[in-house]
Amino acid sequence: MAKNTTAAAEQPDPLAALGRLVQVDPRELEVDPHNARKAQQNAKPDAALLASVAEIGVQEPITVRPLEGGKFGVFKGQRRWLAALNAAKKAAAKGKPVRMIPAFVREDLAGADHETLLLSLVENTQRARMTERDTISGAAQLELIGTTEADRRRAARILGLKREALKAARKAADMSTEALAEGSRYGFDMIELADLAEVEELPRAAYELHAAKRSDEKEGKKQRGHWQHTMSQLRQRLAGQRERTAAEERLTKAGVKVLARWRSMDAPDRPLAALTTTQGEEITAEAHAKCKGHAARLDDECKPVWHCADPGKFGHVVTGETKDAESTVTEKARRREVIDKNRAARAAREVRKEFITELCRRKSVSEAAWELVLAAVLNSPYVMRTFANKTAEKRNMDVARFTRAADPEGKEEPFTELIKRTGKARRPQLLLAYVAAAYEAEMLDRAWEHPQGTPHAWLVFLQGEGYTLSAHESAIVAKAGGRPEEPDEEPSSEPQADEEAAPEETAEEAAAEPAEGAQRAEDGSADAEAEGDAERTAREE
Known part of the structure; x- marks a missing residue:
């Protein structure tokens, strides 16, 4: 037992390697000259980090070391420190107390530039960013498990999100991996991703929304007018597509052959309105239901237009096709214009x-x-x-x-x-x-x-x-x-x-x-x- 106790006592304290934990005024720190983050644009905290630190402060300690002149240099956690510095300056300008920042002080690294640079590089190269899916799923869970509206609003502020974005996360969390990747590539925010999730089954939906977003940005009015119009059109198109699918399924279930939406020039099918019996009588849908060629083509309102798939084969007479081709094309174009x-x-x-x-x-x-x-x-x-x-x-x-x-x-x-x-x-x-x-x-x-x-x-x-x-x-x-x-x-x-x-x-x-x-x-x-x-x-x- 004594041997084990001695062995345990000889083990180094793993916390000692982290340094001495202190609370320090962020205004008393500076960037270590051997911090691996040299490009200022890479170190600049984003809006989400600024919002989080302003609301709840820095939650994970940064790491500093003594510099010449009595100051401490930040070599791990530079973005968190800059966010805390931003909050401190705003608080001081308003005469409010400045929130301290937790920091590990590495006294042993004073003058050890090579080791400092190495640790800073390890800090920044071995960190894996959260995926877009993780971020959205986490936000969606916050929306779900928040016990009060105040909880949800506070969570949105800490994450640097609008309240509507946290609500939208629930819808965005259900989108496919492909749609999420496409939306992320176009730089969609959480609200925009939620809109894309609603219409993602439409081809080119993401591209059309991207074009609308660019139009809004080009106008510079900070509004989403083009986006809203595009979403309205996509919703209309999606509703029509789903209605058509449901109508086709009903016909198929009833044993009716559903013809392709667009009739090719050489297709033999004809609408019953253009057919008669060999005795010259009109053919009703009820009477034609027994014909093996009984079929339907859905119009733009998803209503069935009854056809015979092959009138010649099933003993019907084609009548009434007297309009010249030029007149037919002109009328079709006019009708298409009106409907669109x-x-x-x-x-x-x-x-x-x-x-x-x-x-x-x-x-x-x-x-x-x-x-x-x-x-x-x-x-x-x-x-x-x-x-x-x-x-x-x-x-x-x-x-x-x-x-x-x-x-x-x-x-x-x-x-x-x-x-x-x-x-x-x-x-x-x-x-x-x-x-x-x-x-x-x-x-x-x-x-x-x-x-x-x-x-x-x-x-x-x-x-x-x-x-x-x-x-x-x-x-x-x-x-x-x-x-x-x-x-x-x-x-x-x-x-x-x-x-x-x-x-x-x-x-x-x-x-x-x-x-x-x-x-x-x-x-x-x-x-x-x-x-x-x-x-x-x-x-x-």
Whole structure:
């Protein structure tokens, strides 16, 4: 037993090799001349480290050694020391106590330059950085296990993140390794990675978002307008892709052959609408279901257009193909333009309404906004008169959204409580929300066909308030040209596009009364049906 005790006593103290642990004022230290980090840009602490040290100080001791002149030189932990120095200078400038930094003092290295450089080099070459996946997963766990909102906010501050970034980490943690690598290569932050995770199954999604981010950075307004528009378009595309997949699965499960989305020129299939029996009778989908060639091709609304896979083989007669090729190509191009532009209008609408919601939450309204509100109240332009004629449900829906009020459905006076609790300084924002809802009611899918007047004036106003126009909205403004003017009288009836090729209104807009103007005279469901018909015809031909 005595022998073992003696042997244990002879073992060197492993902690002694670390040096003497002290608390020191970071302002009393300097960089050791033999610190391996020579490039200042490599030693500069990043925003996350600065935020962490400012919040909770340096948690891991640095290592210093005595220098000539009585100072101590930092040769391990230079970035932590610089972050502590930054915090100390700010605290001193505000007359606040300076937080000390823990340090190991290596007295034995005084004058030992070779050994000091070697240890500094080992410190910096053998450290493995956390992977992007580790960082995201750790942030996601902090969001999950934080017991209070205060815990989560504090964690975000320590990590140098926005609160929204910590929330976004949960979504980003689920993204694939490939998408994470691509997003990291483009320099996406945690919030941007979470957005990419939402649409990563779309090809080129990361590239499109990268291009949008560069456009935002080029404008230098510190906003994410182009990114938000691109995300809205990608979400729309993803929803369509998933809807199409689900529709194809339903047809396949029912025993129906699903034809390729795009028909090749030499494909024998034809839609039932272009077929008859040998006796000249029309062929219905129900009757054709027993045919071995029974098939379907999904249109752009994922509705089945019934076909026969090979009419000649199964005894049907092809009829009705009389249009010349040039006319067919022109009509297809027009239908494609209508469908694409209407979809672009719907994608932009959601981003625009989010901006308006934030606009109505600002501390004050701009001079231009005041002029818009006063003109709407005093001049009673056409846009306000038509808005007043809408049902209460349609009027209140966007007003409630823009003011973040409670659900107004079924309430006779839905905004009474909101008015009572809104202080004088914020009452103009309530008026702006109402006027904004009136203008938005005029921004129908087909506004691009006749952009003069309300669409042009409204988009120009929003752009002046800091809104980033989508490519579709920019085209509307460019097409209208000139000085934006708001028509005071109801516009005369303008020629409409071919009904079959002019889809426009969503179900929400379809509820508008006939008195709401020429562009709202058609029923929205008919528009949706026209879009489907247009697309089906384009595919069939």
